[in-house]
Amino acid sequence: MKLTNLFRIAWRAIFRNKMRSFLTMLGIIIGVAAVISMIAIGQGSKQSIQSQIAGMGSNMITIRPISNVMGGVHVDNASVQSLTEDDILALKKQPEYLKDISPSVSARGQVINGSFNWNTTMQGVYPEFLTIRSWLVQDGSPFTTRDVKSAAKVCLIGQTILTNLFPDGDSPLGKNIRFKNIPFKIIGVLAKKGENTFGQDQDDVILTPVSTVQKRILAITTYQNIFLSAINEESTENASLEVQQIMRKSHNLPVGTDDDFSVRTQAELISTFTATSSILTILLAVIAGISLLVGGIGIMNIMYVSVTERTKEIGLRMSIGASGADILWQFLIEAIVISITGGILGVIFGITTTKLVTYFIHWPTLITTSSVVLSFMVCFVTGVFFGYYPALKASRLDPIEALRYE
Amino acid sequence: MNESIVDIKNLKRQFSIGGEVVHALNNVSFSIQKGEFITIMGSSGSGKTTLLNILGCLDKPSSGEYLLDGINMSDLSKTALAELRNTKLGFVFQSYNLLARTSAIENVELPLLYNNKFSTKERKEKAIQALEAVKLSDRMYHLPSQLSGGQQQRVAIARALVNDPVMILADEATGNLDSRTSYEIMMLIQDLNNEQGKTIVFVTHEPDIANFSKRTITLKDGKIIKDLINPTIQSAREVLKKLPPVIEPVTAST
Structure with a gap:
């Protein structure tokens, strides 16, 4: 018999x-399309989370004070004042895996330029903060270590601040803005960074020397966070351990007590969030896979009836x-033939749906070759598997009985 | 001329139904020569359907011998039997059994699709020839639903002819048709027999159909009770001429 x-x-x-x-x-069309578009959406969000976290500086390490027990009461993280300049000095003393270091202190308040105002965060940092976060200065120049020493009233503004305080498009460089009634001279504008993974506007920020915020605004001597960068991405883990050791020593924590700070790396963040989105992808794929299975059972049903x-x-x-x-x-x-034709149409339909999702609701999507190949293979196997038994039934009919069948 | 197409010796076929053995065919022997036109007659239960199934290689005898064109079919596997049906036999059924929503020409070329020897072009040529032989070359692309009963049966006959079989088996082929159309079909079958020398075995229970054949085998209770050469063969063409003229029924056309 010729094929x-x-x-x-x-x-x-x-x-x-x-x-x-x-x-x-x-x-089958709906099943395959669902598998392809669901995996594309899952993969897309995973990739976007990864790249955004990596964009924050993949070798970044953050130290923050953690809730400690004071007289039997758990205290709010922010009110713990355990990070000091001593810690910075200790961390700067001959570190093996650390490169840059910058403390951070933030204050919220109204910032005013003439008739325009905006509620934002002023973050006090070292100049190294920009390298740690891999932020760029678009216009002007960053402040210097000297500015930190003198608690200079200079600042770098983010794009959101720029559009809200200078809506006319004037150059902000050299202009003064007021934050909590203190005038700050704008010496630079930060490049646009967009929203981060958690929906925060990263451009809604004013950077200023850390001492300026400490002395002139908050009147404190401690830090809220310390940002560090490891010498490279691979040594982030070692750097994080080194930070922990130095910090424990600096805080004189006896062996056996808990840390009064936490050290987090971007790698941890990445793995946490990609794990979540991997689960999401698997879940979506399973649901889509079920619809493919139902499609297969549909083929079997129709073939039996047929x-x-x-x-x-x-x-x-x-x-x-x-x-x-x-x-x-x-x-x-x-x-x-039914399942493969359905598979081809499903691939086309799935890719179209994915593109439409990206186009209309701006969800990040990523169509992987493996998802297309996988769903197509599943589809072929479905056709063979669910088509075999009805076909076998047909082939075993007795011609005499079959001819007489009404 | 004495070329034996069918040789049946001591053929038996029994079924066991509910523990009871039924002898559908009991010691049947006969042979069919090339160019014969035989009717097999008998009331229901006489074994004529069983005989037809065996002649058509759809069923195997319980014992005895059946040689079709020199091939002993008792030794053959199911697949080999299918091949035998495909190359040696043509079937015409009472209910035409055309594939619905399939044009006449595609219905006719169906047997050739199961034969590797024919190319697409040859298939089409042979199908056209067969349709010409049944005088339906103007209805090649009509669907069965657009054809009258007689025309559908002619398509079925063309399908039976297309593979140049050694024998055409017709099972009550006029059973669903009115008498005028029946005679038309009989005329066609007689022409195929007389002009093209096709061997035809026609199973029926209508005695007047038997008058058109050259030989009649009558079965009763699984045995041949009569095997007679028909001395006065009626011509279906003549019978048709004698019928009172009627207005041809308007057949469905496009």
């Missing part, structure tokens, strides 16, 4: 039942010379 003839026979049979074949296909309905046709084909194997192949090929 081309079998294909011709199967194709004619499918074409005779256009509507039913299409409806059977629809299950075998029963076409019993007489099968009898006729056998009487004019079709062998059991011919009939088996005919029905199997019908099932495979």
Whole structure:
């Protein structure tokens, strides 16, 4: 039996039942499209989280004070005043894996330029903060260590501040803005960074020397956070351990007590968030996979009905010379052609849906070749698997009985 | 001329139904020569359907010998039997058994699709020839639903002819048709027999159909009770001429 003839026979049979074949296909189309678009959405969000966290500086380490027990009461993190300049000095003393270091102190308040005002955060840092976060200064220049020493009233402003305080498009460089009634001279504008993974506007910030915020605004001597960078991405883990040791020593914590600070790396953040989105991807893929399975069962169901309905046709084909194997192949090929055609349409439909999702609701998506190949393979296997039993049933019919079937 | 197409010797076929053995065919022997036109007659239960199934290689005898064109079919596997049906036999059924929503020509070329020897072009040529032989060359692309009963049966006959079989088996082929159309079909079958020398075995229970054949085998209770050469063969063409003229029923056309 020539394969081309079998294909011709199967194709004619499918074409005779256009509507039913299409409806059977629809299950597969939706299944494949769902698998492809769901995996694309899952992968897209995973990739976007990864790149955004990496964009924050993948070798960045953050130290923050943690809730400690004071007289039996757990105290709010922010009110713990455990990070001091001594820690900075200790960390700066011959570190093995650390490169840059910058403390950070933030204050919220109203910032005013003439008739314009904006509520924002003023973050006091060292000049090294920019390197740690890999932030760039677009116009002007960053402040210097000398500015930190003198608690200079200079600042760098983010893009959001720029658009809200200078809506007319004037150059802000050299201008004074007031924050909590203190005038600050703008010496630079930060490049646009957009929102971070958590939806925070990273451009809604004013950077100023850390001492300025400490002395002139908050009147404190401690730090809220310390940002550090490891010498490279690979040594981040070692750097984080080194930081912990130095900090414990600096805080005189006896062996056996808990840390009164926490050290976090970006790698941890990445793994936490990608784990979440991996679970999401798997979940979406499983749901989509179920719809593909249901599509497969649809094929089996239709093929069974089709075998029963076409019993007489099968009898006729056998009487004019079709062998059991011919009939088996005919029905199997019908099932495979339906599932593969459905698969191809599903791939097209899935990719289109994914593009539309990105275009209209701006979700990040990523179509991977593996997801397309996988769903297509699953689809082929579905066709063979669910088509085999009905086809076997058809091939085992007795031609005499089948011809007499009404 | 004495070329034996069918040789049946001591053929038996029994079924066991509910523990009881039924002898559908009991010690049947006969042979069919090339170019014969035989009717097999008998009331229901006489074994004529069983005989037809065996002649058509759809069923195997319980014992005895059946040689079709020199091939002993008892030794063959199911697949080999299918091949035998495909190359040696043509079937015409009472209910036409055409594939629905499939054009006449595609229905006719169906047996050739199960034979590797024919190319697409040859298939089409042979199908056209067969349709010409049944005088339906103007209805090649009509669907069965667009054809009258008689025309559908002619398509079925063309399908039976397309593979140049050694024998055409017709099972009550006029059973669903009115008498005028029946005679038209009989005329066609007689022409195929007389002009093209096709061997035809026609199973029926209508005695007047038997008058058109050259030989009649009558079965009763699984045995041949009569095997007679028909001395006065009626011509279906003549019978048709004698019928009162009627307005041809308007057949469905595009």
